[in-house]
Amino acid sequence: MIFDIVLEGGSIITMDDKNRILSQSCIAIKDGKIQAIFPIGSSSYEAKQKIDTRNCFIIPGLINMHSHLPMTYFRGLADDLPLNTWLQKYIWPLEAKLIKPQLVYDATLHGASEMIKNGISTTNDMYFCMNSIADACSQVGLRVFISEALIDNESPKEYRDNTIGRRITQLKEEYKDNPLIDFTLAPHSIYACSAQTLKTCAKIAKDNNILIHTHLSEIREEVENCLKIHKLKPVEYLKELGLLEVRGIFAHGIWIEEEEMELLAEKGLSSIAICTESNLKLSSGFAPIKKYQEKGINLCLGTDGVASNNNLDLLTEMSVTAKLHKALNNDPTMLPAQEAFAFVTINAAKALGKEKELGSLETGKIADIAVVSLQELENSPVYNPYSLLVYAINSHSIRDMIIQGKIVMQNRQLCNVNEQQILDKAAEYKEMILQATEK
């Protein structure tokens, strides 16, 4: 067999079920998959392309479990504000005025490129204009699970009947030959959707084996309102509507009580995508990670959108999460590095139901790989690879990115897009957005 690519040398942080670290090893890739992993010099082979990865860590491409890619142009537009001012004065009016397929495409191209530069190979996104997101991610080479945020007061009819189900089925059909693109179903939240919409989503998801992606208990007020209106705690309410019967990714999950966690744990289909930095910056609160772990709930991380973060740096997200929860629990042994690294790799793959294809480096899995250069002062010395990855590394140490067996970044140069054009475009949109803000 002639391989497409062989990564030659380096330490492979596999994240397999034995957490093996294979030093001085190679990964051979063909047809989008990892075909073989072997010690350097142990066998002869032919390859169309060989990449020197000695003095590197080879890690699974990172998986970002909650993002809003098309918000990239809103980065830093309105910070240090109360949540309601931020949403009602800035974000929502701007979205109402500006969100069109072309802006969504351009902003997604920017955000998706930025994600790849930060080591992210897959993102689980929620916004509007799904085709634009699909096309932009496809252009950049980023794997994406796309959903449209369903908000009842905007176009209720569509969600109450099965239009949305048909639309997703159509989109799946349209992009079926594109291995990077998949679609999920995203009732925005309990507060933005009627019971009927949520129930319909659960049914569509179940009938069509589609993932549910939604916001859950991000701020305390949400929980209070749910109790007031529906006489149930948020997770109880979701259960009643059938949303725990399907694979679900619940973003934020801050104000969730232990008995709700037990409901989430029952079927083992629900995962929480914690968005630490966004939650800190908007002062939403602290996710109860320790309790989730005690209940056996699968945890992963998301950057959220840059309007609230303000970057797409999942490694920093992981680092802050691992450090913060030590202090919150008054326990420096809480969330050790290896466990935190699983949040952005294998746990995330499990949340997507893709643990047989993504999230670790094993023969037969899809070749989504990040190469980390150790030629940086802050990456030296290395005593423990996980510790380096979680506490010390800078995301700009990500040197090369391979997604679906294709090189999408090499030596920090993106292969499929022109960064200068992306920057120029952002500068143009900035003027337009400022004008729209002033009106």
Next chain:
Amino acid sequence: MIFDIVLEGGSIITMDDKNRILSQSCIAIKDGKIQAIFPIGSSSYEAKQKIDTRNCFIIPGLINMHSHLPMTYFRGLADDLPLNTWLQKYIWPLEAKLIKPQLVYDATLHGASEMIKNGISTTNDMYFCMNSIADACSQVGLRVFISEALIDNESPKEYRDNTIGRRITQLKEEYKDNPLIDFTLAPHSIYACSAQTLKTCAKIAKDNNILIHTHLSEIREEVENCLKIHKLKPVEYLKELGLLEVRGIFAHGIWIEEEEMELLAEKGLSSIAICTESNLKLSSGFAPIKKYQEKGINLCLGTDGVASNNNLDLLTEMSVTAKLHKALNNDPTMLPAQEAFAFVTINAAKALGKEKELGSLETGKIADIAVVSLQELENSPVYNPYSLLVYAINSHSIRDMIIQGKIVMQNRQLCNVNEQQILDKAAEYKEMILQATEK
């Protein structure tokens, strides 16, 4: 006048007392100082070197107010452990075995180089072997305030009489022609020093106009022990010994009560160097920033040593601090970006008593300058420079560094050291340290 260097174009984030941002402006440097700031194209001039800084932010070099540079080789050696295990099983025995002038020099060369690559132009360091630290920082081109950690049970005699005072006076004399090097006096902490030592330090500091740098109330147990042994709260005790009569930098400052803050505020000579990431990772606690601000106490930030952080990234430190304290105070308007940026610039200069020379970009001040490239996807679009610097930027966007009017990094290449040699050296020491750990 022929300038040494002119930075041509870009937005100057001055951090002057009006927080001016000067767009499309130039900075002219000669003899280590900022000689002029003027709009691009407004005057003709000659310069030995011109640097194109269009599409950049020009910011004051960052000031790291608490570090242990020579610990760089201990990065990631022992993480996710209880504080006592970490200190008693790993750090202290290793230090006892290994700390010699050559290791201190080599590790400092590494750490100081890393700091410059992260935009830091000045650090306030505490360790052992002051000459080695001075020589290494001098080699790299980093400005440093150096102190030797005075620990009573190690060499009490030296500190009880005035040997330490004479030694600092001698060192100041020895390095008097080196504008990068200064010395401070560092009784390690209340728990590591006798009352006599602390009192002697206060007197020496007062008589010789030397800064005091010490650890204060990092963990709760320290406070309890101080109360038990000295029948006073830590700050009350310091006051009694005269340590609030001199300019002091108190690292950590987590477990401090309001009445102690009032004592710190009385003379206006005391500053707190908060080490957020170290405090999270070792689960020491959360500094009461809001209360400090209410009492008018000057606040700045430190990375601490990489054994507890594990990087020397002051921008991340600032970002995490600004986000964390919003959540802790349940107030997204708390610690807005501009205020947080002052922690690592002008506030730090004030803490050092050097606000007339450092911490802002103004004519007549020392030319300690960081150039931030905006040619990165995560730095675009820019609506608010402070917001970008605090919430979005990656430290690797620091493109050039000027310290004392000299270029020490250009296009991310360090000018005075060889990075590969530093990495090779770290790999050698790693083996030695691992062997020493196993014994």
